[in-house]
Amino acid sequence: MRVPLLTVENLTKHYPLGTGFLKKTGPVVRAVEDVSFSVAAGETLCIVGESGCGKSTVARLLMRIVEPTGGRVLIEGTDIAGLKTPTLRACRRRVQMVFQDPYSSLNPRLTAGQIITEPVENFARLSRKQRHGLAADLLQKVGMRPEMMHRFPSELSGGQRQRLGIARALSLEPALIIADEAVSALDVSVQAQILNLLLDLQRQMGIAFVFIAHDLSVVQHIGHRVAVMYLGRIVELASCETLFANPVHPYTEALIAAAPVPDPTRIRSEVPVEGEVPSPINPPLGCAFHPRCPLAVERCRIEVPPLVSMADGRVVACHVRAPATVVLTEPAANCCSTIHAAPPQALF
Template sequence: MSGPLLKVENLTKHYSLRGRFLEKSVPMVRAVEDVSFSVDAGETLCIVGESGCGKSTLARLLVQIVKPTRGRIVLAGTDMTAVDANALRILRRSMQMVFQDPYSSLNPRLTAERIITEPVENFQRLSGQQRRTLAADLLRKVGMSPEMMSRPPSEFSGGQRQRLGIARALALEPSLIIADEAVSALDVSVQAQILNLLADLQQQTKIALVFISHDLRVVEYIGHRVAVMYLGRIVELAKCESLFARPGHPYTEALIAAVPVPDPTRVRVEVVVEGEVPSPITPPSGCAFHPRCPLAAERCRIEVPALVTMADGRAVACHVRAPLGPADRAASNVPFPASTYG
């Protein structure tokens, strides 16, 4: 297959709120707005942003748990938003999800064996021996003993339950896994085990990952590229090392500056972003970040910035940092601006 494994084009999701009786206009929640990106086989794309920015809604859109208002999701050359229910069911074999909560995402009445093999049995019948063999192989793959397959989820720790969730996601041999805050509910030491497990599995199978997180330390460790979301839109998309070395969008700078550094001798510039995240029901005009941005100009209050590709390959949606189109920027050789925060 040529081209990216997953391609998302102008993906948008609006939720209508039930208005009052005889109310003419129905308010809308703009959860995801005009999001576009691609993911290659064997790549990890991390989605980051504050709570309420639309990360989890985006995850559910990708696996079609939630239907988009508009836009396209193309998996391995097939538009998932344009196929019927039967074709979508077949496509879902190639795309699985690891959920945030390792406690509520597993059926407490099933054994580990049944939890792991249930996705496969949705498509084909397995004998008892086939189920046991498959469950044993997948438990070994995620670092657990096959002897655990007869236990219910209540007999596992949080880290073991998340490994069980990963084993379930791997059962259908998908080409893409969506991990929605998959380690946020775990202790730091267990987080490291799960992240190393995902990295090892990706190296062995060339599986692609869309890894959604609010923890930038985790993102820096596991990511190849990072998409930064603010109020439903992507404001920056860049390679992981470039984004952390020199963030392009003022919002990205503020996020990175807020990450604690375990080095008492290192002097850091403190960044305080004033104000609250705007409501997705009544978002600000122009750039949604302009009420909190130290660089905001008059244009930012009027015009929504496009996601512009910079000379170094990153894409930034900012009138100040990326004021020109790609062709104009290349022709004028405009240098990358200095950091806002020193």
């Protein structure tokens, strides 16, 4: 059996709020709780959910920018959570990240060319000619003119800065790029350009993406599969077409119903979900969504629903919509589905 490019098993991250040097007492923020999924080579897995649901924390855990409280992150079968610095450095070449804010994620003291070549020079010495050639080649790949390598980030537009961030991520020839809200700060037209660029790079280079977003229209265009998170947990994971055509979890239904539709004649008949998102410091017992769920039953209030594999290949955590007849005991191994026969299409 082919090993997935990325496998996440029972990933958990708690932030202690206790006082004192050791911070062993007091409450904890349960940012990520028992998350499992996998990503195949050349696939795009989108992670969606409300603000504060743990999407960005998952991204930082995958990069090991923060240390996990529990669980495993395997890159091509190697658990990076337990690696020491020399071995971890080698694994970092396989996974790179594009950050949400193109303004603060670039060093303002370096030129565009220096920003692109800096990651490579952490691993190998480059001559001036090699640096110039690498920067020019990657700038052309992301749709920028080679002479822009001499400009500073302050001399670039928002879209150009995000392209520069993508070029920097590509400099180490990664197999996986984690894009954390990579287009949320950009204008709609620039968003389309960046998304089309990512799709082109995926087709040309076979790069896999973990794409974190809150804009469902963007997810629908770029994703192969979608993982829906609520209060630190995955509540539904399915192929993009399946999820948008027939959402099963009540929270997924609510997210899709709340998405704006560019049709002034459409009358919205769906009733929005009421109430506030519970605190991750003191999450409710049972299903975290039950205080806001119109379908909640007594079992939802006392028992955390397990991820259940359904007939159409999706996994859902819901006592009402997905009774636990077949419990998904190995989520990461079973959640890596075949990529769509028809890849996502460009936006414009």
